[in-house]
Amino acid sequence: MAIETLVLGAGQEVGKSCVLVTINGKRIMFDCGMHMGFLDHRRYPDFTLVDPNQDFNSAITCIIITHFHLDHVGALAYFTEVCGYSGPIYMTYPTKALAPLMLEDYRKVMVDRRGEEELFSSNQIAECMKKVTAVDLRQTVQVDEDLQIRAYYAGHVIGAAMFYAKVGDAEMVYTGDYNMTPDRHLGAAQIDRLRLDLLITESTYATTIRDSRYAREREFLKAVHKCVSCGGKVLIPTFALGRAQELCILLEDYWERMNLKVPIYFSAGLTIQANAYYKMLISWTSQKIKDTYSKHNAFDFKNVQKFEKSMIDAPGPCVLFATPGMISGGFSLEVFKHWAVSENNLVTLPGYCVAGTIGHKLMSDKRGKVDLDANTRIDVRCQVHQLAFSPHTDSKGIMDLVNFLAPKHVILVHGEKHKMASLKEKIHSEFGIQCYDPANNETICIPSTHYVNAEASDTFIRSCLSPNFTFQKCNSADIYNSTTPDKNLMPMLQVEDERVSEGVLVVEKGKKAKIVHQDELLLMLEEQKHDTLSGTF
Amino acid sequence: MKFTCLSKGRGFHFPPCHMLNFCGIRILLDCPLDLSALLAFSPIPTSLDCLSVVESFNTEANGFDSGVGFGKRQKIEKLLHAQSLLFAEPWYKTVNNLHLWNSSFIDVVLISSPMGIMGLPFLTRIKGFSAKIYVTEASARLGQLMMEDLISMHVEFRHFYGPEESNFPSWLRQEELEILPSELREIILGKDGLEWGGWMPLYSAADVKDCMLKINTLNYAEEACYNGTLVIKAFSSGMEIGSCNWVLNSPKGDIAYVSGSSFISAHAMPFDYCSLQGTCALIYSDFFSLGDTQDSSDADNYSVSAADKLQPMSSQDLAGFNHNSVENSEEKEKLDFICSNTINYIQKGGSVLIPIDRLGTVLLLLEEMTASLEASDLKVPVYIISSMAEELLALLNIIPEWLCKQRQEKLFAGEQLFAHVNLLKEKKIHVVPAIHSHELLTNWQEPCIVFCPHWSMRMGPVVHLLRQWCGNPNSLLILEDVLNLELALLPFQPVAMKVLQCLFPSGIGLQTVQPLLKLLRPKTVLCPEELRLQTNLSSENSFSVLYYTEAETLKVPYRKHSSEIKIATDLASHFYWKTFKKEEINITKLKGELLMENGRHHLLLENDNKNSSSNKSLEHLGLPDSEKLMAALSKMGISGNIEHGMSDAKSQTACTIHIHDPYKASIEIGTTGTIITTADENVASSIYKIIDNILKAV
Numbered sequence A: 001m002a003i004e005t006l007v008l009g010a011g012q013e014v015g016k017s018c019v020l021v022t023i024n025g026k027r028i029m030f031d032c033g034m035h036m037g038f039l040d041h042r043r044y045p046d047f048t049l050v051d052p053n054q055d056f057n058s059a060i061t062c063i064i065i066t067h068f069h070l071d072h073v074g075a076l077a078y079f080t081e082v083c084g085y086s087g088p089i090y091m092t093y094p095t096k097a098l099a100p101l102m103l104e105d106y107r108k109v110m111v112d113r114r115g116e117e118e119l120f121s122s123n124q125i126a127e128c129m130k131k132v133t134a135v136d137l138r139q140t141v142q143v144d145e146d147l148q149i150r151a152y153y154a155g156h157v158i159g160a161a162m163f164y165a166k167v168g169d170a171e172m173v174y175t176g177d178y179n180m181t182p183d184r185h186l187g188a189a190q191i192d193r194l195r196l197d198l199l200i201t202e203s204t205y206a207t208t209i210r211d212s213r214y215a216r217e218r219e220f221l222k223a224v225h226k227c228v229s230c231g232g233k234v235l236i237p238t239f240a241l242g243r244a245q246e247l248c249i250l251l252e253d254y255w256e257r258m259n260l261k262v263p264i265y266f267s268a269g270l271t272i273q274a275n276a277y278y279k280m281l282i283s284w285t286s287q288k289i290k291d292t293y294s295k296h297n298a299f300d301f302k303n304v305q306k307f308e309k310s311m312i313d314a315p316g317p318c319v320l321f322a323t324p325g326m327i328s329g330g331f332s333l334e335v336f337k338h339w340a341v342s343e344n345n346l347v348t349l350p351g352y353c354v355a356g357t358i359g360h361k362l363m364s365d366k367r368g369k370v371d372l373d374a375n376t377r378i379d380v381r382c383q384v385h386q387l388a389f390s391p392h393t394d395s396k397g398i399m400d401l402v403n404f405l406a407p408k409h410v411i412l413v414h415g416e417k418h419k420m421a422s423l424k425e426k427i428h429s430e431f432g433i434q435c436y437d438p439a440n441n442e443t444i445c446i447p448s449t450h451y452v453n454a455e456a457s458d459t460f461i462r463s464c465l466s467p468n469f470t471f472q473k474c475n476s477a478d479i480y481n482s483t484t485p486d487k488n489l490m491p492m493l494q495v496e497d498e499r500v501s502e503g504v505l506v507v508e509k510g511k512k513a514k515i516v517h518q519d520e521l522l523l524m525l526e527e528q529k530h531d532t533l534s535g536t537f
Numbered sequence B: 001m002k003f004t005c006l007s008k009g010r011g012f013h014f015p016p017c018h019m020l021n022f023c024g025i026r027i028l029l030d031c032p033l034d035l036s037a038l039l040a041f042s043p044i045p046t047s048l049d050c051l052s053v054v055e056s057f058n059t060e061a062n063g064f065d066s067g068v069g070f071g072k073r074q075k076i077e078k079l080l081h082a083q084s085l086l087f088a089e090p091w092y093k094t095v096n097n098l099h100l101w102n103s104s105f106i107d108v109v110l111i112s113s114p115m116g117i118m119g120l121p122f123l124t125r126i127k128g129f130s131a132k133i134y135v136t137e138a139s140a141r142l143g144q145l146m147m148e149d150l151i152s153m154h155v156e157f158r159h160f161y162g163p164e165e166s167n168f169p170s171w172l173r174q175e176e177l178e179i180l181p182s183e184l185r186e187i188i189l190g191k192d193g194l195e196w197g198g199w200m201p202l203y204s205a206a207d208v209k210d211c212m213l214k215i216n217t218l219n220y221a222e223e224a225c226y227n228g229t230l231v232i233k234a235f236s237s238g239m240e241i242g243s244c245n246w247v248l249n250s251p252k253g254d255i256a257y258v259s260g261s262s263f264i265s266a267h268a269m270p271f272d273y274c275s276l277q278g279t280c281a282l283i284y285s286d287f288f289s290l291g292d293t294q295d296s297s298d299a300d301n302y303s304v305s306a307a308d309k310l311q312p313m314s315s316q317d318l319a320g321f322n323h324n325s326v327e328n329s330e331e332k333e334k335l336d337f338i339c340s341n342t343i344n345y346i347q348k349g350g351s352v353l354i355p356i357d358r359l360g361t362v363l364l365l366l367e368e369m370t371a372s373l374e375a376s377d378l379k380v381p382v383y384i385i386s387s388m389a390e391e392l393l394a395l396l397n398i399i400p401e402w403l404c405k406q407r408q409e410k411l412f413a414g415e416q417l418f419a420h421v422n423l424l425k426e427k428k429i430h431v432v433p434a435i436h437s438h439e440l441l442t443n444w445q446e447p448c449i450v451f452c453p454h455w456s457m458r459m460g461p462v463v464h465l466l467r468q469w470c471g472n473p474n475s476l477l478i479l480e481d482v483l484n485l486e487l488a489l490l491p492f493q494p495v496a497m498k499v500l501q502c503l504f505p506s507g508i509g510l511q512t513v514q515p516l517l518k519l520l521r522p523k524t525v526l527c528p529e530e531l532r533l534q535t536n537l538s539s540e541n542s543f544s545v546l547y548y549t550e551a552e553t554l555k556v557p558y559r560k561h562s563s564e565i566k567i568a569t570d571l572a573s574h575f576y577w578k579t580f581k582k583e584e585i586n587i588t589k590l591k592g593e594l595l596m597e598n599g600r601h602h603l604l605l606e607n608d609n610k611n612s613s614s615n616k617s618l619e620h621l622g623l624p625d626s627e628k629l630m631a632a633l634s635k636m637g638i639s640g641n642i643e644h645g646m647s648d649a650k651s652q653t654a655c656t657i658h659i660h661d662p663y664k665a666s667i668e669i670g671t672t673g674t675i676i677t678t679a680d681e682n683v684a685s686s687i688y689k690i691i692d693n694i695l696k697a698v
Ligand SMILES: [Zn+2]
Pocket: A067, A069, A072, A156, A177
C-alpha cells in the first residue's frame, strides 16, 4: 500500500498550488491554483500530467480547495470549464462564497486592464461554482464509499481549511496555507491529533521565526499615523479579501482610540461587497469578533468610505485600500503611479510579494527608479513600509504542527527552495520523520498504513478493558492558545500490554481471522492447555 | 442495548425524551420542558382581573375559527373558570420519569433540538451530574436564547408574587390539588396522577450559563467520540435550525435515532436521511407522524381515517422526498390565507397578534406579511416584541451553514440570508425587547401587527396585548396548533377577537414512514406503540419491529458477540506464528498496544521497546515430552538431568529438569505449565525457544 504524491504546482516555489495525491485507488487534487508571476502557460499547473488522455473525470475522484487565494483556486474555473472536469469539488462555505469574487476580479484585471484575451468568462466562473459542494468545519464528508474528507480551521484567511483525507486505512492531511497564531480577525489553526501517514504542509516561512505580532502592528499604525498627520496619503494595496479586512479592523480600532478623522477609503465596489460577505460569515472569524455580532458586526466599518477615481489627485491626507495586492496591476498600480512620486506619501507592502510584481521590485529596492514596463519608469520617492506580520505560520509553527501530528512522512510545498531544504533537514533530524521537498511535476511515493481486520471475542475485549485501562487526555487538543475553545476532547483508552498478550490470534484457512482470550482458545481447539512460563531469578 | 421511553412529549415544543443504554453507556436523549403546563397558572392578574369573576362562560361569543376539535368542552365547562387557575409564581414541568433515574449515572446527553435543551439546566445544576452533553452549535445558541428569554419573562411573576416563602408551594399540596378542577389537576399530575415530582422552580440565569459551559457543540456530521468507544454524529433533521438526528457507532454495532424530522424546510437544512442508512437498530421517535398523540386518552382519536392509511410510496418516490412540492404548495396556501386575513383585519382597523414560537413559521410569515402589506399599500407598523429577538435576528443572518439550500444560495449570491435584515434597515419592522420599552412607547401605533413569543399565553407581551385586544372583534389572533385553546384563552374571556389557528405540516408523515424505513435498511426498528395501529410495519420483512411505550424498558439483543480489531500490518509482521497443519490453523500470541479510538479497536506496534524480550508467556498446547526436550537440549550443548516423580496431586509438576552446563537453570514441566528458572534472560529465551519448537510439533 502506498500514497503517491504528484506535485503539479507550488513545488519549491510559491504560486499555483496543486497537488495530486493517489491513495488506495482514489485520486484527490488538492488546490487548483494559478501563478501570479507568469502570463504564459506557466501560470497554470500542467494538467496533462494528470491524465495523458485528458479524461479528467475518470482520473480524479475529487478536487479540494483549501482557501480563496488565487494561487490556490485561480485555475479552477479553467480546469472545470475549459478542460472539462465535472466531478465533485469541495471547499468551505466562505471559500465557496468568496472564491468567485477573487476569480472575477482577476478576470477583470486580465481582460479590462491588461487587455489580454480572457481565459474564462464570468459565466464560466458561475458555472464552475455550481459544481462546488460547500462543507463545514469538522464535518466528515463521505465523498464515496471509500473516501472520507474533513476540513479543519486553518486561520490564514476567512474559510481557510486544512483537509484530512482517508481512504481505507491510509490517512493524510494537506494543510493549504495556515497560521498558528490568531490575528486581528481570525483564530489560529486547529486540528485533532490524527494517525497520519502523510502530512503535506506549506512552508512559506520555512526559516523565519516571528516575534510579537502586536509590536509589528504598532509599527504599521505608527507609520500610517505619521504619514497622515503630515498630510500624506497612504496607499495600502491589498487583495479585496483577507488582508484588507484585517488591516481595516486594525485601523478602525486605532481611529476610534486616537479620535482620527482622516478618511479611510476602499477602492471600487469589490471590497465593500466583500464586507457584506464577511458579515454573514462572521462565525468563521475569531471568538472575540464573533461574540459581538448582535450589537455591532465588526465588518460594519464606520469610518470607511467609497473611493472614486476622481479623488486620486484630491488634496489632503487619506488612507486608501486598493486592489490588487502586490501592485500587480489594475487600480492599485494606477494610484501608485500618482502617489509614489511624493515623499509625503506612504505605500505599505505585505511580507511576501510574488516575483514579477511591482511590490517585489519595491521590496528589493525601496527607493529609486522602478520600471513599470519597457516604456514607463517611475521615480519612487514615497516611503515604503513592509508589514512584518503575515497570515502564514512561521517555521516554529510548522515544526509545532509536525510535532503535534507526528505523521510518518512530511512533504513540503509552497515555499522557497533553499529554505525548504533546511526545514526538511530540521524535521528529519529533530523528529526522525522522513521529509521531502519535491519540485514541480515530481512524484513522491511513500508506504501507507494497512490494517488486518480480525474479529475479537467479547471475553478478550472485556479482559482488555477492565480493570487496568488508563486514560490519555491528549487527543484533539488545541495546538496553541487558539481562540476557539475546543471542547471535543477525545480520550483514548490504552490497554496495558499484559492483557493484550492474553489474546491469541487464530487464522483458520478460509475463515476470518479471530482473536480470542487464551482461556477460550483451549475450548476452541479442544486441546489441553499448557503454559510455558519463563522467568529470571 | 436497553431503551426506555421516558416521555413521548407533546408536539414541537415538548419533544420526546428517552434513556438508552448502549455498550454500557447510559445515554439521555433530550431534556425538554413541558411549557404547555404553564396553562395551569394564571397570568399576572390585573387589578380588574381579580375582581371581575367570569362566571358565565359564554362559548357562543367566541369567534373560534379553527378546525381543531373541542372534544373536551363539556368536561371543563362545569368547573373551570379564570379564577380556578393557579395564582402563584409558576413552576415548570420537567419529564417526570427522568427523576426516577440517578442523574449522576448518566454518561452522555444528546440534545436533538433547541426545544430539547430547555430542561437541561435542571440536570446540570445537580451535584454529581457529570455526563458529557452533545448539542449542535446552532441548537445550543437558539436554546440558550430561549432559556434566557424564559427567565426574563418569568421575572414579572417574581416581582409580583415576591420571594417564595417555602420550598414547597401551596398549590402542590395534596389538599389543594384535590379541590382543583380536573382539567388543571391533570396538567399538574398527569393522567395517572403521579407526576408531581416533575415540577421545579425555574432555574436561574447562572444555571443556564453554567449549563452552556458544560456543553460540547458539534457541527452536522462531525464525529465526537465518547470515551474512545462511542462515536456520535448529528445529522440534520429539518425540524428547526440546528435540530438533528443521531447516529451512534460502537464496536458492538450502530444505532440511529430519528427525532421529529421534516423533508422540507423554508429555513433549516432539510432532513438528511441518507446518513442514517444501514444501522443495526433504529429508534423511531417522530411523533408528528402519529397525528393526535396528545389526546391519546380519547379513544376517538385512534380511529384512523381512511385517508391516513394511504398506500405507502414506492421506493422510487423517495428520491423526491426533499422536494415534496405538494406539501410546499400547501404551506404556501396557508401562508397566503393568513396574510390575506391579516390584511382584512388591518383594513377593518383592528390589530393582529401573532404569538408564535416556531422560528420557521415566524420567519416565513414575516417575509410574506411585509410583502403583502407592501402589495396592498398598507402602512402599518410590524413589531417584534421579545427580549431575544434582536440577538436572534442577528444570529440568523450569520449561520448560513445551518440553513436550507435556498438560503445558502443567498450567501453565495452575496445577499442577506433573510429578508428581515433589510426590513429592519428600512424600518419596516421594529424590534423591541419588551412591551414597556421606551422605543415602543414612543413609536406605538395602532392598528399594527405584533409578533411575540407564545409561552402558553401566560407571560410576556402576549398577555398585555391579548388583554388589550381580546374584546375587539376587528382584531385577529393567529396561533399555531395550541393544545387546549379554550384553556389558553381562559384568562382573557370573553374573547371577541377572531382566532385563527394554523397547523403547518411537520414530521415525516404517516405514509412516508414505511418507505423511509425500507430505504434506511436498519436490522431492527424501535417504534412507538401508537404506530402499530396506524401503519402496517409488521408486514415488512427486511427489518424486525419492536414497539415501545412510555416508561417500559425494551431490550434489544446485540447481533454481534464479537468486535472488530484492526491490527497494523507493521505489527503483524512481528508475530510469531505457529501452524497446525492438520486443521490448517495458524495461531499467534498477540502483542502490541490495544487502542480504543473512534469506536474502533486498534492493535498497534508499541512505541517503546520495554517489552521487547520474548520471555512473555506464550500459550502452548499439549505437554512437552521431557525425553524429547532432553534430546533437544543436548543437541544445543546443554546438559542436565531429569528429576521425575516429584509430582504429587497438588503440585501438578510432572518432572523437573536441572541444567548444570553451560549455565544453571531449571525447567519445571507441569500439567498446566512449564516454568523456566534461570539467572540469565538470554538463557531463558533460548530454552524457551527449544521448548517452543517441541510443542509446535503438536
Ligand atoms: Zn493563501
